[in-house]
Amino acid sequence: MRLKAGDGAAWTEFLRRYGRLIRYLGRRLRLDPEEIDDLLQSVSLQVHRKIGTLENPKRLVSWTYSVALNEGRQILRKRRPTESLDQPSVLREVEAETPDLPSEDELREALSDADQLRTALAQIDVRCRRLIEALYFRDPRPAYSEISEEFEIAVGSIGPIRGRCLERLTKKLEDVSNGRAGASTSSDGDEPRASEGSHEGITPQGPRSARSASRRER
Amino acid sequence: MTPPHETEFERAVRTWEETGRLPEGEGPEAALLRRTLLAIELLSASPSESDIDDVLCQLPGLVAPKTTLADRVQGMLAGVLEEVRAVLRTDLIAPQPAFRSGSTVAPSIYETPRYTVTISVGLESIRGTVLPRESDEIPAGGRAVLATRGERVAVDLDAHGGFHFEELEFDHGTIEIEIGGQQILLGDVSGPTL
DSSP states (O other), rough: OOOTTTBBBHHHHHHHHHHHHHHHHHHHHHHHHHHHHHHHHHHHHHHHHHHGGGGGGGGGHHHHHHHHHHHHHHHHHHHHSSTTTTTTHHHHHHHGGGGGGGHHHHHHHHHHHHHHOOOOOHHOOOOHHHHHHHHHHSSSSHHHHHHHHTTTTTTTHHHHHHHHHHHHHHHHHHHHHHTTTTSSOOOOSOOOOOOOOOTOSOOOOOOOOOOOEEEEOO | OOTTTTHHHHHHHHHHHHHHHOOOOSSSHHHHHHHHHHHHHHHHHHOHHHHHHHHHHHHHTOBHHHHHHHHHHHHHHHHHHHEEEEOOOOTTSSSSOOBBBBTTTOEEEEEOEEEEEEEEESOEEEEEEEEEEOSSOOOOOOOEEETTTTTTEEEEEEEEEEEEEEEEEEEEEEEEEEEEEEEEEEEEEEOOOO
């Protein structure tokens, strides 16, 4: 196992993939951004120290999940003395919320879905894609008034349009997961089309030229 | 306040936005929505490259990939190219290094002060383009080098700054682009699947 061997590239990949899971749990535990950074650090250190004891690599997700949950609770316990006494216990809140956390199996599937989601996003119409990116992938999240201005739609229309866009994304994600990606792309939208084509980043910008011949150096 | 004519789907999304509660309704539609929203939450929680670098610095005893070490030695010996590390643009949907999922090819855009590099990573190929940011003229004689699995594959840039690696057995590696006296490094480019 490359992680056990201390392979730097494998650890980079681990952090890219499982860092999502760790930071997601941090958000679900309502940690603040600095605490989420601490969580990523401490969980990674724990995993690094104990990876040698992991006998079944297939348990890496559930193992990381458990470590992250424990570490997240530790962070909350450290925070506890500073909480006002008349506030409900943070830990009690967390314990109450824990049943709402997705199961390990669901999160394992969701990690794959998160990869597939990029593909699905790339295959829905540009306007919807941009709206979903604006709503859920910007930090800080913009106010609806800003979304309204940017997309030139009424604030009251954002909800229904967002709903339709998410319906498309949901269907596309299912297609991508089932290997039906690319069956239909980008043209199923009924949203306003202003600024279509102006989006940078997601829209494929293929090379302008023919391929070059490759050669092996060694 | 519940908006008029709100569908069940819209209500589930609004509840998720307002409370963070994922839909728990019965039926395939609710299950699919829950799955999509959870995927959105996970993808939006992706750590940035600097987050990853910060953590890697804390982990003792990591072994640098052989290709990277070899590349750096070669660069030092060459000593004629200015080494520039390309930065992934942050205005994509998440601070991730590359689009890679399933067999679909999708682009990532890197930038240096002088160049914009676009790469699309597929299952067995990588396509890319290198374009100057402030000029229409592409310096002649450029090339791209993919270092992966202890092997280096080089291709010449064509007249439009394009390059294409094909028939690859590729899971991760680095890409160097030599152009206009610079060596642009794209670190840790990964294949479509882990």
